[in-house]
């Protein structure tokens with residue numbers, strides 16, 4: 001009811017008046033002229049009109065607090081003044097020239113982006129979408145290792161292009177056509193829903209409601225999941241592989257966190273088989289997890305390839321693969337070309353986003369606001385039957401709704 005609705009903080013930004021077609025007409029165009037594979041949410045789908053930092057305004061001027069940020073893409077705020085200004089300035093100067101010529105912004109950006117990364121992750125390849133970045137990461141892994149097989153987690157989303165769809169392992173995104181040749185899935189080490197998990201497995205202010213009797217420094221669940229990973233290596237792939245791809249926290253599947261130490265051990269096993277380790281930082285990058293700038297750092301590993309998208313451009317269509325000089329060289333043996341990747345506009349936007357993250361202290365904000373939210377949401381988990389799990393790190397938060405919550409009261413008290 002209205003009386004129970006939380007009040008939103010004040011905002012003195014006034015959106016422009018909506019001047020386009022009426023709502024009903026928009027729905028009609030949607031039905032007739034827009035591909036039906038683009039699904040809409042809510043009984044009455046939103047018609048959004050303007051954005052200002054954390055706020056969105058619909059066609060009637062109604063204000064929303066945007067917690068979704070366009071599927072975790074608007075990393076520094078809608079129309080962030082600094083980013084908007086950089087884009088406007090570049091728009092009046094040079095939009096496009098092929099990247100076979102030099103232009104300043106791609107060089108400035110490549111230097112700036114890699115300054116946020118440890119050695120040997122120093123070579124950047126810019127693309128236009130995350131799917132394209134993951135396609136390229138797979139391609140480079142295969143070219144570099146001269147092996148074919150890539151391991152990915154069940155539940156993963158890495159893109160919708162025919163190549164990346166082989167990695168995407170959520171049934172509802174699969175289509176009944178051949179894809180994923182050379183991609184093998186392995187068990188997701190999900191400490192809430194999976195067969196093993198306990199009360200200290202994950203790197204989060206909130207643990208599962210499961211019990212465990214592991215002593216300090218031991219994680220039974222991790223050992224079991226690593227056995228599963230070894231089983232995949234023994235049974236599903238040849239002796240040598242091209243690589244392994246994982247997000248540091250699995251995004252689309254509900255911010256699933258693996259046991260601490262899992263990725264580190266898995267990376268070692270993959271490298272023993274000649275494979276490279278790919279970290280999909282599309283959702284976990286750019287300070288979102290709060291404690292670190294990149295998700296892989298929260299696992300104390302250094303990948304061989306990382307892929308970036310979404311928050312990299314605050315909504316501007318751009319993405320990147322960052323890797324080592326040696327791996328990048330594998331693609332230089334023959335011609336490879338991308339018309340828009342690394343265009344001047346994208347590069348100035350990318351640079352301004354990095355500046356905004358630093359100037360607005362957004363990594364710390366993710367940590368402070370995210371930790372507060374996680375702890376408050378955990379109270380709802382303890383209170384309501386339908387909230388099974390609350391998890392995550394920084395502003396990457398998952399809440400799992402369940403119909404079968406069985407939590408003995410003493411467990412809840414013991415965990416508090």
Ligand SMILES: Cc1ncc(COP(=O)(O)O)c(C=O)c1O
Nearest residue numbers: 129130131157158159282283309
């Ligand atoms: C983790 C992850 N990787 C890759 C992608 C694909 O990015 P794009 O939609 O830009 O192709 C997504 C998109 O949701 C994603 O969440």
Ligand SMILES: *[C@@H]1O[C@H](CO)[C@@H](O)[C@H](O)[C@H]1NC(C)=O
Nearest residue numbers: 227228229230231232233234
């Ligand atoms: C994998 O194979 C090795 C070598 O044969 C064996 O020692 C190990 O027990 C196997 N592990 C699993 C989990 O199947």
